Structures are given as C-alpha cells and as structure tokens.
Amino acid sequence: xxxxxxxxxxxxxxFATIWSRAVFPVTSTSLTRPEFEEQLLxxxxxxxEALRARNFEAAAGRTVxxxxxxxxxxxxxxxxxxxxxxxxxxxxxxxxxxxxxxxRTRSARLQHAMAAGYAEALRERTLAEQQAISQAALTARSxxxxxxxxxxxxxxxxxxxAAIGIGIxxxxxxxxxVNGALLRMFGGSExxxxxxxxPEWTHPEDAPQVWRLYEELVRGKREHxxxxxxxxxxxxxxxxxxxxVSLLRDADGEPQYQLALMExxxxxxxxxxxxxxxxxxxxxxxxxxxxxxxxxxxxxxxAGEGQRFGLCYLDLDGFKxxxxxxxxxxxDRLLVEVADRLQSCATxxxxxxxxxxxxxFVALTTGPNxxxxxxxxxxxxxxxxxxxxxxxxxxxxVRGSVGIxxxxxxxxxxxxxxxxxxxxxxxxxxxxxxxxxxxDPEADARAITRNGLTTALPxxxxxxxxxxxxxxxxxxxxxxxxxxxxxxxxxxxxxGVLGPDRFIPLAEHTGLIVPLGRWVLEQSVRQARTWxxxxxGTGPLRVNVNLSPCQLTHPGLVQDTVDILEREGLDAxxxxxxxxxxxxxxxxxxxxxxxxxxxxxxxxxxxxxFGTGYSxxxxxxxxxxxxxxxxxxxxxxxxxxxxxxxxxxxxxxxxSLAHSxxxxxxxxxxxxxxxxxxxxxxxxxxxxxxxxxxxxxPERLHELALVDxxx
Amino acid sequence: xxxxxxxxxSIDISVPSVSRIxxxxxxxxHNFEVDREAARKAMEFMPGLPKVMQANRAFMRRxxxxxxxxxxDQFLDIGSGIPTFGNVHEIAQSTRPGARVVYVDHDPVAVxxxxxxxxxxxxxxxxxxxxLKPREILASPQVQRLIDxxxxxxxxxxxxxHFVEDADDPYGAVAELRDALAPGSMLVxxxxxxxxxxxxxxxxEGAVDVYKNIRNPLIMRTREEIARFFEGYDMVxxxxxxxxxxxxxxxxxxxxxxxxxxxxxxxxxx
Numbered sequence: 001x002x003x004x005x006x007x008x009x010x011x012x013x014x015f016a017t018i019w020s021r022a023v024f025p026v027t028s029t030s031l032t033r034p035e036f037e038e039q040l041l042x043x044x045x046x047x048x049e050a051l052r053a054r055n056f057e058a059a060a061g062r063t064v065x066x067x068x069x070x071x072x073x074x075x076x077x078x079x080x081x082x083x084x085x086x087x088x089x090x091x092x093x094x095x096x097x098x099x100x101x102x103x104r105t106r107s108a109r110l111q112h113a114m115a116a117g118y119a120e121a122l123r124e125r126t127l128a129e130q131q132a133i134s135q136a137a138l139t140a141r142s143x144x145x146x147x148x149x150x151x152x153x154x155x156x157x158x159x160x161x162a163a164i165g166i167g168i169x170x171x172x173x174x175x176x177x178v179n180g181a182l183l184r185m186f187g188g189s190e191x192x193x194x195x196x197x198x199p200e201w202t203h204p205e206d207a208p209q210v211w212r213l214y215e216e217l218v219r220g221k222r223e224h225x226x227x228x229x230x231x232x233x234x235x236x237x238x239x240x241x242x243x244x245v246s247l248l249r250d251a252d253g254e255p256q257y258q259l260a261l262m263e264x265x266x267x268x269x270x271x272x273x274x275x276x277x278x279x280x281x282x283x284x285x286x287x288x289x290x291x292x293x294x295x296x297x298x299x300x301x302x303a304g305e306g307q308r309f310g311l312c313y314l315d316l317d318g319f320k321x322x323x324x325x326x327x328x329x330x331x332d333r334l335l336v337e338v339a340d341r342l343q344s345c346a347t348x349x350x351x352x353x354x355x356x357x358x359x360x361f362v363a364l365t366t367g368p369n370x371x372x373x374x375x376x377x378x379x380x381x382x383x384x385x386x387x388x389x390x391x392x393x394x395x396x397x398v399r400g401s402v403g404i405x406x407x408x409x410x411x412x413x414x415x416x417x418x419x420x421x422x423x424x425x426x427x428x429x430x431x432x433x434x435x436x437x438x439x440d441p442e443a444d445a446r447a448i449t450r451n452g453l454t455t456a457l458p459x460x461x462x463x464x465x466x467x468x469x470x471x472x473x474x475x476x477x478x479x480x481x482x483x484x485x486x487x488x489x490x491x492x493x494x495x496g497v498l499g500p501d502r503f504i505p506l507a508e509h510t511g512l513i514v515p516l517g518r519w520v521l522e523q524s525v526r527q528a529r530t531w532x533x534x535x536x537g538t539g540p541l542r543v544n545v546n547l548s549p550c551q552l553t554h555p556g557l558v559q560d561t562v563d564i565l566e567r568e569g570l571d572a573x574x575x576x577x578x579x580x581x582x583x584x585x586x587x588x589x590x591x592x593x594x595x596x597x598x599x600x601x602x603x604x605x606x607x608x609x610f611g612t613g614y615s616x617x618x619x620x621x622x623x624x625x626x627x628x629x630x631x632x633x634x635x636x637x638x639x640x641x642x643x644x645x646x647x648x649x650x651x652x653x654x655x656s657l658a659h660s661x662x663x664x665x666x667x668x669x670x671x672x673x674x675x676x677x678x679x680x681x682x683x684x685x686x687x688x689x690x691x692x693x694x695x696x697x698p699e700r701l702h703e704l705a706l707v708d709x710x711x
Numbered sequence: 712x713x714x715x716x717x718x719x720x721s722i723d724i725s726v727p728s729v730s731r732i733x734x735x736x737x738x739x740x741h742n743f744e745v746d747r748e749a750a751r752k753a754m755e756f757m758p759g760l761p762k763v764m765q766a767n768r769a770f771m772r773r774x775x776x777x778x779x780x781x782x783x784d785q786f787l788d789i790g791s792g793i794p795t796f797g798n799v800h801e802i803a804q805s806t807r808p809g810a811r812v813v814y815v816d817h818d819p820v821a822v823x824x825x826x827x828x829x830x831x832x833x834x835x836x837x838x839x840x841x842x843l844k845p846r847e848i849l850a851s852p853q854v855q856r857l858i859d860x861x862x863x864x865x866x867x868x869x870x871x872x873h874f875v876e877d878a879d880d881p882y883g884a885v886a887e888l889r890d891a892l893a894p895g896s897m898l899v900x901x902x903x904x905x906x907x908x909x910x911x912x913x914x915x916e917g918a919v920d921v922y923k924n925i926r927n928p929l930i931m932r933t934r935e936e937i938a939r940f941f942e943g944y945d946m947v948x949x950x951x952x953x954x955x956x957x958x959x960x961x962x963x964x965x966x967x968x969x970x971x972x973x974x975x976x977x978x979x980x981x
Contacts, residue, residue: 025967028738028761030768030797032960072796074738129740133731133793136741136824141722144819 008096015093016044019085023068026077039071047086047114048094051106061113066121068114074125079118083111165241165262168248171218171255173198185241185264188234198258203230203238217247220255228265240266282355284332285339293354293362294414300366301417303409310374312363312381313403313421314342317433319359322396330391335359337391338398341384345377362421374406378436401428402436423447449495454506456492461516465491468523469695472704473544473666473688476680481704483542485578485688486524487695488516500546508550517551518560525568525575527698532574541701544576544606549583558594561603572602576627580608584623592624599624606666611654620661628658630684632669638678639671648682655683722819727925729874730792730821736764741793741824749925756917757910759969764870766970767901770954771869772802774899774977777947777958778865779806781979783897785864787854789815789842790871794828799867800835809834811857815848817841842871843879845887863895870973872940873903873930874922882939889943889980898944898978900951902937903929907953907971937974944978951976 004010020037029036043064050060068082090110091103159166165182169175175194183190199214210229216222224246231239241262248257280292288296300309316338323331335355342353342361350366363381365373381402388395403424405417412420420439426447428437460466470484490498507513528543535541551557565572577598584591584607599605606627607620611634634651637644651667658665667679670689679687693704727749731742735750738761742750754760775786784807788799791814803810812835814825825837836853848854858864866888875881889898908915915931922929938951949956953971955963 028736028765030765030772032769033965034961072738126740132827133741133743133820133824136827137722137724137820139823139827140819143823144722 008094011093012044012048013041015048015089016041018089018093019044019082022081022085023073023078026075026081027071027073028075029072036071043067044094047090047110050110051090051094051103052096052098056106056109058109058113058116061110062117062120064110065114065117065119068118069121069125074122079115082118083115086111086114165260165264167193167260167262169198169258169260171258173200173218176257182262185239185262186231186233192234198260201231203232205230205238214245217245217258218255220247223247238266239264240269282339285336285355287339287343287361288352288354290354290356293352293356293364294418296352296354296364297414297417300364301409301412301414303366305410306368307366307409308368308370308407309409309417310365310370310377310406311404311417311421312374312378312436313405313418313425314361314363314381314400315425315429316359317399317401317429326391326394333391334389334396334398337389338385342381345380345384348373351377362418370406374404378402378404382434382436399434401425401433403428403439404436405439419448420444450506453492453495453498453503454510457503457507457510457512457516460490460492461512461519465493466516466519467491468520468527468698470527470543470698470701471688471695472693472701473542473686474692476676476684476687481541481701482686483528483544483574483576484698484701485544485695486520486527486546488520504548508548511550513548513550514554514556517548518564521545521561522564522568525564525570528574529568529570530698531701532570542574542576542604544578546578546608547583549580552579552583552591552594558597561598562601572598573604576604576606578606578608578629579625581610581612587623592622596624599626617657620657620663625663627664627666627686628654629666629668630654632667632689635667635669635675635679635689638675643674643678648678651679651684652682659683724820727927728818728820729922729925729927730816730818733764733870734793734795736761737768737795739793739795741795749921753918753921756914756921757908757969757972759909759967759972760918762967762969763903763972766954766966767870767973767975768797770901770957770975771799771867771899772797773958773960774975775799775802775865775867776806777977778897778899779803779810781897783863783865783895784810785858785862786810786812786867787815787848787858787864788812788867788869789848790868790874791816791821791825791837792818793821794825798828800829800832804834811835813838813851813853813857815840815842842868842875842881843884845884845891849888849891860891861893863897864892865897865899866892867899868940869899869901870903872900872937873932873973874927876928876930882942885940886942892980894980896980897947898941898980899975900937900940900977901954901973901975902940903931903973904934904937905931906934907973909968909971934974938976941976941978944980947977947979 016037020033020040023040024033024036027036031039046060046064050057053060065079068078073079073082086107090107091100095103159177159179162179162181165179165185167175167178167182174197178190178193183193186193199211202211206229207227210227213222213225213227217225224244226242226244229241229243231241233239242265244261246259246261247255248259250256280289280295281287282289297309297311300307303309319331319334322334338359338361339353339355342363346353346363346365348365351364353361353363355361363377365377367373382400385398385400388397390396403421403426405421405424407417423444424437424439427440427443428435431437467489469487469489471487472481473483473485474480475482488500488504490503492498504513507516524543524545528541531541531543547557561575561577565575577595579595595605604627605623605625606629607623607625608629609631610628611631630651634647634654637647638651655665664685665683666686666688667684668688670676670679670687670691672691675689676687676691693700724743725745727745731746732750732753734741735747750760757763778786779802784803786799786803791799794814799814800810800812803812814829814835814837816822816825816837817840819839822837822839829835829837834857836857838848838851838853840848840851842848849860854860868885872881872885875884885898889896905912905915919929919931934951941951949958951974954973954975955966955970957975957977959966
C-alpha cells in the first residue's frame with residue numbers, strides 16, 4: 001500500500017512504527033521488529049477506525065488487546081507500553097482533526113477496552129496452556145504408569161509363573177508375599193504361610209550356620225546366602241529345599257527386604273538317600289555293607305584323643321557245607337537270620353554291624369571304653385548264635401569264629417585293622433572254630449610273613465633260592481650209611497634259610513608244590529647218581545624224596561619220575577618216595593594207582609610219619625608200600641634210660657607187624673646211642689637222626705659213606 | 712533393587728524441567744511453579760535470560776529458513792522441548808510446504824505435549840529418546856516413517872549440547888549422528904558460553920549454579936570447544952558466531968546485549 005506523505009495512511013504507519021518500537025523489546029516473539037510492526041499495523045488501523053467511528057465499539061479495543069496476546073506480548077509490560085503509546089499517539093496520528101476532547105475520551109475508552117481484551121485473552125491463554133501442560137504431564141504419567149503396570153504385570157507373571165518358590169519378607173521376618181510355587185511346595189495356604197515369621201521356620205536338621213547366616217543378612221552384614229534347608233510342611237512332613245536368600249536394598253542402599261528363592265529338592269534328596277542307602281547296604285540282609293563299614297571304621301580310627309575302637313570279625317564255621325547241601329536259598333535265609341541276630345547285638349550308640357560279603361560279618365564298637373565293650377560284644381555275638389536256626393523245618397546249629405581287634409584311634413588304618421581281624425578270625429578257625437580270639441601282633445606278623453612268603457615263592461624257584469640238604473639213613477645192623485633223605489631249604493633273601501615246614505604248606509596251597517617237587521626230585525636223583533659213580537664199591541646209596549599230597553594227585557607224577565630217572569641214568573631201586581600216612585588215609589584206587597606203577601618199576605614207597613594218623617592197619621596190606629617210617633614221637637621215649645616200656649612194646653609190635661607184612665622199618669629222630677641200640681634190638685632196619693648226622697650238603701654224606709667204607 | 716533398563720523413568724513434576732523453564736522465559740504458561748521458581752532464581756543473576764531464549768528462537772528461525780531455502784526439507788530437532796510458537800515445523804512448512812519434522816526429547820511431559828500439538832500434523836512427529844543414544848533415535852518408527860536418511864537432513868541441536876557433560880561424550884553422539892546423515896545435511900547448533908554474557912563471570916556462574924541445583928547442569932563451553940561439534944561439516948557463512956550475528960535480518964546493534972550470550976552456527980556436510 002502506497003502512502004501519501006503525511007496522508008492518513010502514512011500517519012497510521014508512523015503510529016504502528018512507534019508502537020512496535022515501544023513494545024518489541026518486551027515481547028517474546030521470534031519475529032524481527034519490522035515483521036512485528038507488520039503484525040501491529042492492522043491493529044493500529046482497527047484502533048484508528050474505532051477512534052473515528054460514529055458510535056463507540058468496545059469490541060475493537062478488546063480485539064486489539066487480545067491480538068497483542070496472540071502476538072506473544074504476554075509480558076504485562078507490553079500492555080502498559082501499548083496503552084502508553086495509544087494514549088500519547090493515537091489521537092495525534094489518527095484523529096484526522098476531529099473534535100479533540102471527544103477523541104481523547106474515545107481513545108481512553110478504547111484503552112480500557114484494550115486492557116480488558118488483553119487481560120481476558122491472557123487469562124484464556126494462560127489457562128489453556130496450564131491445561132495443556134497439566135494434560136501433558138498427566139498423559140506422560142499415565143504412559144509411565146501403564147508401562148510400570150506392564151512391567152509390574154510382567155514381574156507378577158514371572159513371580160507367579162516361576163517354577164521356583166519365591167517369598168519376600170521384611171527384615172523383622174514378617175512374610176509379605178509368597179508365590180504359587182512356594183505354596184505348592186509347602187502345601188499350605190498363603191494365610192498360613194504369612195502367619196509365621198521367618199525365624200519360626202526352623203527344622204531339627206538345620207545346619208548350624210543357617211540361622212547365623214540369616215542374622216547376618218537381616219542385619220545388613222551379608223548380601224545373600226545359599227543353604228540346603230528343611231522345612232516342616234503343615235502336615236508335618238519334611239520339605240527339603242535349596243534355599244537362596246538375598247538382601248534387597250532400597251534406592252539409598254538401606255536394607256529393606258529379604259528375598260528367598262527355593263527349589264524343592266525333597267524327591268531328589270530321597271532318591272539320593274535311596275541310592276546312597278543302596279550303595280552302602282547289603283541287598284540280602286539290609287545290613288550296612290563293606291563301603292559303609294569302611295567309612296565308619298575310618299571315622300572311628302580318625303577320632304581324637306582318648307577314643308578307641310573295637311572290631312569283631314565273624315566268619316561262620318562250615319557255611320559252605322550248608323550252602324552245598326541245602327542250596328543257596330537256604331544259605332541266604334540262614335544269613336538273613338544271622339544278620340538279624342547280629343543286629344540285635346549291636347544296638348548301643350557307636351555300635352554297628354555290617355556284612356562284608358559271603359558269610360563274613362563285622363561288628364564295630366567305638367568310644368572310650370571299647371576294651372571292655374568289645375569282649376561283651378563278642379560274647380553277645382557268640383551267644384546269639386547258640387540257638388539253632390530253623391530252615392525248612394531243620395534246626396541248623398550255626399557256629400562262628402570271631403577275630404577281635406581293639407585299640408586306640410589314630411594309630412592304624414582301616415585296611416590294616418581289618419586284616420588283623422581277618423588273620424585273628426582265621427586263628428580262631430584254625431583253633432577249631434566256635435570261639436573268639438584276640439588279635440596278637442606276633443600272630444599277625446607271622447601271618448603277614450606267611451603271606452609274603454607265599455607271594456615270593458614262584459620267583460624264588462626261578463631265581464634258584466632253593467637248595468637241598470641230605471640227612472643220612474643208616475643201617476641199624478651194621479651202622480653203614482645206606483642213603484639219605486633229601487630235605488629242601490629256601491635261602492630267603494630277607495629271612496635267611498627257611499625249613500620246609502615254613503613254605504611247603506604255602507607251596508601246597510598255591511600249587512607251586514608241583515614244579516618245586518619236580519625240581520627236588522630232579523636234583524636228588526642227580527645227586528644219587530653222583531654218589532653211585534663215586535661209591536661203586538659200597539653198594540648203591542639210595543635217596544629218599546618227599547611227595548606232598550598235591551603231587552600225589554598230579555597226573556604227571558609217574559611220567560615225570562620215569563623221565564627224570566632215565567635222564568639221569570639212575571636205577572629205580574635207588575629211589576624212595578616218602579608219602580605221609582595222612583595223605584593216604586582213605587585213599588582209593590585212583591590215588592594209589594600211580595604209586596603202584598612206581599612200586600612196580602622198583603621205586604620204594606615209604607609211609608612217612610607212620611603212627612600219627614589213625615591208620616587202618618588192615619589197610620596197610622593194600623598199599624604199595626615197602627617201608628614204614630616211624631614217627632619221632634615213638635622214639636622220644638627211648639631217649640632216656642631206662643626207656644619207656646610202653647613205647648618199647650608199641651615199637652616192637654609195629655616192627656613185628658611190618659616185618660610180617662614184608663615191610664622194612666625206618667625210625668626218625670634218633671639222637672642218642674642208647675636209642676640206636678634199643679631200636680636195633682627191637683628189629684628196626686634203618687635209622688635217621690642227629691645221632692648220626694644232621695641234614696647237610698651232599699659232600700658230607702659222601703664223607704660219611706667213605707668213613708663206612710674205610711671202617 | 713536397580714530399575715531394569717526397560718522400566719520407564721517416573722514422572723516427578725516437583726522437579727524443575729529445563730524445557731518448561733525455557734517455556735517460561737518465552738512468556739509461556741506451559742510450566743509449573745517449581746519451574747518458574749527456578750527460572751526466577753536464575754534471573755536474579757541474569758535478568759536478561761528471556762532475551763537469550765528469544766534470540767535463540769530467532770536464530771533457529773533464521774537457520775531453519777536458511778536450510779529450507781537451500782532445499783532441505785527434512786528436519787530432526789533433538790532437544791525440542793515444549794512446543795510453544797515459532798516451532799520448527801511451522802517455520803519449515805511455511806517455507807517449504809510438506810517439509811517433514813521429527814522432534815526428539817527425553818522429557819516425557821514435553822513429549823506428551825508435543826504429541827498433543829502435533830496430533831493433526833501428518834508431516835511432523837515426536838520421539839521420546841536421548842541424544843546420547845543416536846541409534847535409538849534413528850531406528851525409531853517416527854524417524855523411519857518421516858525421514859529418508861539417503862537425502863539431506865537438517866539436524867538441530869539447539870540449546871541442548873550445553874546440557875550434556877563431557878563425561879557422557881556428546882562429541883561421540885554428534886559424530887555418530889553425522890555419520891548417519893546423507894551428504895548435504897546440515898547441523899544447526901546453539902550453545903551457551905561465558906564469552907558473550909554481558910555480566911561478570913561470577914554473576915553468570917550464579918545462573919549456571921541454578922541449573923546445577925536442579926540436576927541439569929549447564930556446561931559452558933568455549934567457542935573452540937563448541938566449534939569441535941562441527942567436525943566433518945563445512946561451516947556456512949558467517950561460521951560460529953554470537954547468535955544475533957548469524958545472517959541477521961535487522962541490524963545486530965539493535966539487539967539486546969543478552970542476545971550475544973550464546974554461539975550459533977550452521978555446518979553442512981560435503
């Protein structure tokens with residue numbers, strides 16, 4: 001719009017410029033001042049028109065006042081400056097020479113209306129904006145509340161849906177909330193759960209530290225703890241749990257709640273207990289087994305100062321016979337009954353009974369007084385077996401052998417103690433059974449040595465640790481040396497020279513007797529051959545070799561003997577095999593057949609230790625025996641003078657019997673000349689003993705024989 | 712127990728909010744008494760604070776018009792606060808009808824109000840997010856819907872960077888945003904600085920302390936430090952200058968002395 005200089009339009013613009021300059025510094029608008037002035041120009045025009053209008057229009061003033069607010073002149077100072085401006089310049093620039101007084105009055109009235117319109121608009125705008133921002137705050141809050149609600153719902157779902165039991169309590173132990181899983185574990189109502197404080201949830205099996213940890217946690221000294229803990233369910237049964245308790249702190253780090261997470265382990269625990277029970281108990285008798293027994297024994301042996309232990313090791317006598325004759329089912333029932341009886345023998349605290357296997361049982365007692373208690377325990381055990389056991393209508397008398405070991409804790413290991421008990425039990429058994437024996441360190445040592453020798457035997461044969469000594473056999477008639485008995489010795493690297501009584505039974509037991517016997521036979525035959533070569537003039541020197549019962553039954557006996565004789569080139573007549581009387585008691589034809597074969601070949605068979613067994617004299621006739629060797633017990637009575645007349649009569653009888661059967665008689669253990677003379681008078685043929693010579697190296701026999709020859 | 716990351720912050724309108732304080736300085740009533748109290752306290756030290764805000768708005772208006780005039784029709788305004796008058800979308804859309812604007816703020820009340828204001832505007836929207844998490848901003852459905860990151864965007868960081876401490880690495884966030892923008896994009900920044908404040912340093916620090924006390928510390932940076940935000944951008948003439956000096960429509964000499972209390976500048980990526 002072009003404005004004629006100082007025309008009405010130009011004057012209106014000038015008014016707007018003045019107005020905008022006055023107000024602009026106190027507006028908040030982001031417009032520039034010229035832009036702001038453009039905004040004011042229509043307002044100025046409105047005022048100008050209203051000033052000169054025929055009738056006063058308050059609305060014009062009000063509109064302009066409101067428009068100021070819309071142009072962001074919200075600072076009251078803007079109104080003040082606007083009114084000042086109108087008051088001073090409106091009539092001046094827009095009055096167009098109208099009546100001065102009336103115009104000033106009109107201007108004043110317009111200002112009043114502007115003020116009212118401004119106030120009203122500002123009030124409206126303020127209220128609207130307050131409303132808007134409050135609404136925004138509310139909306140934001142409800143969005144947060146909704147999100148919180150969602151999050152809480154998620155938490156609640158987690159809490160409720162969790163398979164693990166969750167409970168929250170305050171630090172005084174008041175239970176505030178529990179989830180469904182926890183209720184199901186306990187099988188109670190939420191009410192019943194919340195009715196009891198946390199410290200009331202005790203159980204006799206609580207580990208000692210459980211409540212100490214709890215106290216530390218609720219006092220804020222511990223953040224969490226993890227224990228295995230049992231609870232009572234409302235029905236009185238036990239609930240076992242893996243329990244984790246955590247301390248919950250507030251935003252400022254102050255302890256506020258305790259959170260318990262628990263997992264029901266009752267079934268797993270039962271299963272474990274069952275597996276553990278099965279692993280530690282004997283299925284047949286239900287007694288603790290070897291595993292559990294060793295655990296207990298080790299515990300007892302590890303006990304402190306002043307603590308002792310007593311152990312009874314029981315093995316039933318003759319159980320194998322019962323098993324073999326009545327069957328395993330009966331044997332099992334017998335074991336069950338024995339187990340029950342034993343169980344009732346060991347009921348005191350610290351006592352236990354276990355089955356080690358087969359018919360072997362152990363009873364253990366522990367404490368400070370086991371020296372007395374173990375004897376009583378053994379007595380009770382023996383007593384418990386007195387009453388016969390009825391199986392299938394049969395009354396079976398059960399006896400047992402018990403080995404007892406007693407001693408202070410902390411000295412020996414479990415294996416050592418059990419071995420001692422085992423050895424002692426065997427001692428009781430060897431002593432006839434149905435008794436108990438007390439462990440004896442020496443007996444143990446012997447048994448242990450025996451065991452050591454047994455295991456060393458095979459290697460000893462390979463290493464050539466055996467050697468043979470010969471004890472001369474002397475003709476009682478003329479005193480000449482007729483031969484010698486070969487006696488095997490073991491030169492043990494640690495124990496020195498051991499006699500056959502120390503290792504032959506062991507060799508018999510392990511079967512090593514067969515190769516060992518063959519070696520002895522070989523050596524002896526070779527030696528006899530050597531003697532023959534040297535003493536061709538004095539008649540053959542014979543060699544006596546002992547045969548063990550084991551060798552007797554060995555199928556290679558005859559062939560081995562023949563092979564050896566042929567290989568060494570010795571006549572069968574120069575060999576005498578000695579067999580103990582006990583080995584032939586009750587011998588049948590099968591057993592005697594190899595001996596007969598050997599006798600037919602010309603080998604002499606001597607019946608050794610004659611008179612110690614209960615020989616059936618009538619039986620002598622059918623044995624392929626040519627010599628009786630009288631046991632040394634008969635000759636012992638002749639060592640003194642005068643000789644025991646009963647012994648004399650017996651020997652005389654035996655000699656007479658032997659001779660009438662065509663058997664020669666050899667006596668052992670001749671130690672004095674009187675003895676020798678006596679035996680000669682009684683008609684004995686050959687003698688052997690220290691009176692003539694102790695067993696010695698083969699050269700020694702050679703010397704003796706030479707003496708004979710010269711003599 | 713710590714608040715899980717996905718649980719929202721609670722709304723506490725008893726705590727002053729910088730965006731509502733800003734509104735108060737601009738003569739608005741989108742504020743509560745706590746906000747006004749804090750604003751008045753700051754004004755005790757710097758009575759001309761409203762003029763700073765006004766100059767800030769005027770600068771933004773010129774910058775947006777400039778960007779629109781240069782052909783940019785997508786605007787990402789982070790730290791937009793409470794929409795009052797002369798908002799980015801109004802300026803941009805009056806210059807270039809159809810221009811698209813996404814506002815971003817982390818103040819839930821500001822976001823809620825923006826949603827109300829923008830309800831009927833197809834081409835503008837608001838995201839509740841934090842400047843320090845650029846990936847969340849860029850991946851938001853609003854940005855995905857309205858902004859084509861293959862074309863130039865004007866990124867507005869107006870009066871926000873001076874609320875981010877160095878420890879939170881504002882430079883890293885700004886660089887990450889830059890790297891996501893297409894060539895030809897612009898960065899619009901205003902940032903408070905002691906250099907232009909027509910008061911003694913002590914007095915100005917009194918106002919700064921007010922913000923510290925409302926847990927929204929105001930980080931004053933030097934011009935050099937502010938210039939580093941433009942790394943990777945070519946500065947548009949006249950560079951980083953006191954706000955009234957940036958492409959003024961009227962003589963800067965006429966401006967209120969407080970208007971010079973902050974630097975403003977626009978950069979453009981090659």
